[in-house]
Amino acid sequence: xxxxxxxxxxxxxxxxxxxxxxxxxxxxxxxxxxxxxxxxxxxxxxxxxxxxxxxxxxxxxxxxxxxxxxxxxxxxxxxxxxxxxxxxxxxxxxxxxxxxxxxxxxxxxxxxxxxxxxxxxxxxxxxxxxxxxxxxxxxxxxxxxxxxxxxxxxxxxxxxxxxxxxxxxxxxxxxxxxxxxxxxxxxxxxxxxxxxxxxxxxxxxxxxxxxxxxxxxxxxxxxxxxxxxxxxxxxxxxxxxxxxxxxxxxxxxxxxxxxxxxxxxxxxxxxxxxxxxxxxxxxxxxxxxxxxxxxxxxxxxxx
Amino acid sequence: xxxxxxxxxxxxxxxxxxxxxxxxxxxxxxxxxxxxxxxxxxxxxxxxxxxxxxxxxxxxxxxxxxxxxxxxxxxxxxxxxxxxxxxxxxxxxxxxxxxxxxxxxxxxxxxxxxxxxxxxxxxxxxxxxxxxxxxxxxxxxxxxxxxxxxxxxxxxxxxxxxxxxxxxxxxxxxxxxxxxxxxxxxxxxxxxxxxxxxxxxxxxxxxxxxxxxxxxxxxxxxxxxxxxxxxxxxxxxxxxxxxxxxxxxxxxxxxxxxxxxxxxxxxxxxxxxxxxxxxxxxxxxxxxxxxxxxxxxxxxxxxxxxxxxxxxxxxxxxxxxxxxxxxxxxxxxxxxxxxxxxxxxxxxxxxxxxxxxxxxxxxxxx
Numbered sequence: 001x002x003x004x005x006x007x008x009x010x011x012x013x014x015x016x017x018x019x020x021x022x023x024x025x026x027x028x029x030x031x032x033x034x035x036x037x038x039x040x041x042x043x044x045x046x047x048x049x050x051x052x053x054x055x056x057x058x059x060x061x062x063x064x065x066x067x068x069x070x071x072x073x074x075x076x077x078x079x080x081x082x083x084x085x086x087x088x089x090x091x092x093x094x095x096x097x098x099x100x101x102x103x104x105x106x107x108x109x110x111x112x113x114x115x116x117x118x119x120x121x122x123x124x125x126x127x128x129x130x131x132x133x134x135x136x137x138x139x140x141x142x143x144x145x146x147x148x149x150x151x152x153x154x155x156x157x158x159x160x161x162x163x164x165x166x167x168x169x170x171x172x173x174x175x176x177x178x179x180x181x182x183x184x185x186x187x188x189x190x191x192x193x194x195x196x197x198x199x200x201x202x203x204x205x206x207x208x209x210x211x212x213x214x215x216x217x218x219x220x221x222x223x224x225x226x227x228x229x230x231x232x233x234x235x236x237x238x239x240x241x242x243x244x245x246x247x248x249x250x251x252x253x254x255x256x257x258x259x260x261x262x263x264x265x266x267x268x269x270x271x272x273x274x275x276x277x278x279x280x281x282x283x284x285x286x287x288x289x290x291x292x293x294x295x296x297x298x299x300x301x302x303x
Numbered sequence: 304x305x306x307x308x309x310x311x312x313x314x315x316x317x318x319x320x321x322x323x324x325x326x327x328x329x330x331x332x333x334x335x336x337x338x339x340x341x342x343x344x345x346x347x348x349x350x351x352x353x354x355x356x357x358x359x360x361x362x363x364x365x366x367x368x369x370x371x372x373x374x375x376x377x378x379x380x381x382x383x384x385x386x387x388x389x390x391x392x393x394x395x396x397x398x399x400x401x402x403x404x405x406x407x408x409x410x411x412x413x414x415x416x417x418x419x420x421x422x423x424x425x426x427x428x429x430x431x432x433x434x435x436x437x438x439x440x441x442x443x444x445x446x447x448x449x450x451x452x453x454x455x456x457x458x459x460x461x462x463x464x465x466x467x468x469x470x471x472x473x474x475x476x477x478x479x480x481x482x483x484x485x486x487x488x489x490x491x492x493x494x495x496x497x498x499x500x501x502x503x504x505x506x507x508x509x510x511x512x513x514x515x516x517x518x519x520x521x522x523x524x525x526x527x528x529x530x531x532x533x534x535x536x537x538x539x540x541x542x543x544x545x546x547x548x549x550x551x552x553x554x555x556x557x558x559x560x561x562x563x564x565x566x567x568x569x570x571x572x573x574x575x576x577x578x579x580x581x582x583x584x585x586x587x588x589x590x591x592x593x594x595x596x597x598x599x600x601x602x603x604x605x606x607x608x609x610x611x612x613x614x615x616x617x618x619x620x621x622x623x624x625x626x627x628x629x630x631x632x633x634x635x636x637x638x639x640x641x642x643x644x645x646x647x648x649x650x651x652x653x654x655x656x657x658x659x660x661x662x663x664x665x666x667x668x669x
Contacts, residue, residue: 193388196355197449201402202376211401215392 046275053077053272060267076272086273088247089254092164093233093277096250099168100232101225104175108224111176112183113209117195127184134177142241145170149242164248167239171232178231179224186220187213222288230281251277305366305379305456305489306331307352313360314347321347323513324361329506334483334490338500339510339536345493346461348510352491353382353459366456381450382459385466387442389434389449395421396430399448420451423485440471447479451486460492464499476502497537501525509533526657531666534588534659540623542659543594543633547587549660551580558587558655561629569604569656576660579669588659588668591623591634596641597650604656612649624651 052060054072064070080086114120115127149160160166190213198208214221239253249257255273259266307329314322322344329335337345350356352363354375362369370378389398396417403413421427424444434442443463450458463479464472480503483490494500500507501521509516509524509532516536517529528534534542548559549568556568556576568576579585597607608628616623617639624635624643635651643649660669 191386191388193384193386194390196353196375197382197384197388197390198401199355200353200375200380200382201449201453202405203401207405212390216390 046278049271049275052267053275055268057266057268076268077276080269080272080276085246085254085258089249089251090277092249092254093251094280096164096167096171097229097232099165100171100175101228103168103172104179104228105221105225107172107176108179108183109214109221110209111180112187113205113213115180116184116187118205127181130177130184131181134174134181138174138235138237141173142237145242161242162244162248164239164243164250166242167232167235167250170238170242171235174235175228175231179228182224182227183217183220186217186223190216226284226288229284233277233281306364307457307489307491308364309348309352309361310364311361312348312351312358312363314344314351314356315359320513322351325510325513325515327508327515327518329489329491331489332487334492334503334505335508336492336494336500336504336506337508337510338494338497339516341495342512343510344513345495345510349459349461349491349493352457353380354378355382379456380459381453381455381457382461383443383446383450383463385462387434387446387466389442389445391434394431394433395426395437395445395448398434398445399452402449402453416452416454417448420448423451423482424448439467440475443467443475444478447482451482456489458488458490458492460490462494463492464494464496472499479503498539501537507537509536511536527668528588528659529668531586531588531661531663531668534661534668538590540591540634540636542588542590543631544661545587545589545629545631545633546663547585547629548583549576549580549585551577556580558658560587564608564629566606566608566653566655569658571604571656572658572660576669579660579662582662584663585669586661586663588661589653589655590657591636593654593657594633594635595652595654596637596643597652601652602656605652605654608651608653610649610651612643612645612647615643615645624649 048067051067051069053076054069054074056071056073056075059069059071111130115123115130149166153159153161160169194212194216195208198212203211234252236252236256239250240256243249243253244257246254246258251273255270255277259270259273307327309325309327311324311326312322313320313324325344325348327335337348339345347356351358352365354370354373358371363371365378365380390401393401399417399420400413403416408416417430418427421430424447426441426444426448429437429441429445434445437445443466446463460479464475467475476499479492483503492500492503501524504521506518507521507524508518511532517524517533519527524533524537528537528542531544535544545560550557550559550565556573557565558568559565594608601607610626610628610633612624612626614625616625619639621636622639622641622643624637626633626635637643637651661667662669
């Protein structure tokens with residue numbers, strides 16, 4: 001009798017295991033289905049850009065299959081990389097982005113450390129406030145910024161309009177709050193005993209920050225760096241609003257203002273310029289992807 | 304000299320008292336363990352000695368100086384944390400030398416101290432490993448190494464063994480004791496585990512609800528607890544506590560447990576308890592080892608008790624026998640050969656020469 005019961009239980013267990021495996025397989029199918037769907041959806045534009053970048057203006061205008069290149073040419077690449085203008089945009093973008101990343105890190109890391117570790121009056125409210133400022137869209141901010149620029153010019157005589165370096169001053173208003181917020185979350189996940197051990201070992205706040213927090217929170221800091229770089233590299237509205245001269249433009253604004261003349265679109269060059277412009281962020285993501293994900297998730301669970 | 308003195312030490316968190324005025328003198332080179340249930344204020348006390356918590360009132364004295372306003376790094380202390388708090392991005396060597404490097408000690412001095420500590424702790428082979436490549440016990444040892452290299456006046460341990468599994472905990476307990484015998488530094492050790500407290504300490508400080516219940520050697524706490532709390536907290540299995548009244552008949556004292564059980568108080572205790580004769584709200588405390596199987600030959604002060612055995616737990620070297628007496632769950636430690644079976648009546652021997660009589664209202668042992 002006992003033996004019969006035993007077999008029954010074994011069968012039951014096998015069945016249950018089988019159904020579990022079936023559930024898992026079904027979940028996997030669905031994940032792959034959606035992953036492929038999203039990959040196609042998001043990769044189509046860059047592929048289309050790449051195809052178009054290999055076409056001459058004549059072929060772009062011709063009525064042929066837009067998804068195929070009949071006479072591939074590198075003339076768009078050649079034209080852009082030999083034109084001083086495009087290289088100027090690239091240089092301006094690089095200067096702005098590197099400066100913004102540096103400024104952002106110099107402000108957000110100490111700010112996040114102070115907000116997550118030094119308990120002072122109003123620190124919690126300040127932490128929330130930092131994040132709230134991030135929620136105000138730039139489209140609401142650029143008109144008041146005009147006013148502020150005019151005001152500063154009236155009072156100090158410093159002209160802020162139409163200089164690419166002004167972006168170095170403005171972009172941190174977008175990057176600092178978010179980066180600070182990511183890092184508050186990350187720093188909060190570092191056990192309190194670690195700074196207490198450092199305190200007993202004789203480290204001051206600055207040494208605790210540089211010798212313990214920054215190395216330990218490196219994934220979070222890299223995530224924040226990537227975010228700051230992406231924002232300052234790709235932002236479109238502010239450079240369109242505040243810079244006009246060709247030598248002061250950064251890539252996003254430069255491509256649109258110089259490669260679209262009136263109603264004439266140099267599609268081949270626009271696509272090439274955008275594609276080349278997307279390379280630096282792409283390379284950064286590719287190399288730092290693992291850090292980026294680790295940083296975001298760590299921030300997410302403790303934020 | 305590196306004694307530690309606490310004077311009427313008080314700590315409030317937003318008005319909630321955590322430590323409610325404690326006085327404690329810890330002599331040089333002594334190993335003192337603060338023990339008590341969670342929330343009793345033992346960790347807060349340790350953190351106030353370390354300087355990680357501000358003192359609300361009272362004084363912390365290390366050596367000869369009041370250190371209330373001295374930052375932790377200048378108190379000449381070293382602390383071992385429950386979760387080790389090793390710097391994850393540094394090697395064992397870097398972890399241990401971090402404090403010395405901050406103090407800007409000469410390189411060869413740092414190397415000498417680290418190698419010496421590594422030798423004591425058996426870490427010499429692991430100096431270039433990162434903490435995540437180490438086992439729990441090894442990490443614990445690195446945390447101790449970090450304390451030893453500083454050559455401090457006082458070691459502070461905050462439940463250092465709680466994160467280890469049972470076997471390793473026993474092993475590390477012995478190691479800590481050995482290390483203290485080699486490196487005779489004043490030590491304050493916090494734990495909630497009374498066995499750890501008993502085995503490690505020169506003196507044990509039992510804390511409860513922000514106050515010290517009793518300070519004494521492990522032997523004193525075990526054999527002469529001052530309060531009901533200490534009586535119940537120290538010892539495993541815990542001391543049996545039973546309600547009783549004290550009656551005097553013709554010059555002899557008797558403990559009345561309930562209607563039909565009444566035990567004579569041993570002659571040598573009569574003088575001590577006579578003043579309490581007639582009291583009803585008393586507690587009898589008797590350790591399990593003083594409740595044994597019946598023997599053919601009984602001494603004065605030993606009395607037979609009839610019980611109905613509920614559960615037996617054979618432990619090998621002894622058998623624990625559980626039964627109810629006067630509404631209390633009672634445990635007896637008997638010889639494994641004594642034939643005591645669950646569900647049967649049995650006669651046990653209560654050795655009242657080791658009894659404790661406790662006043663229920665005040666919780667004081669009489």
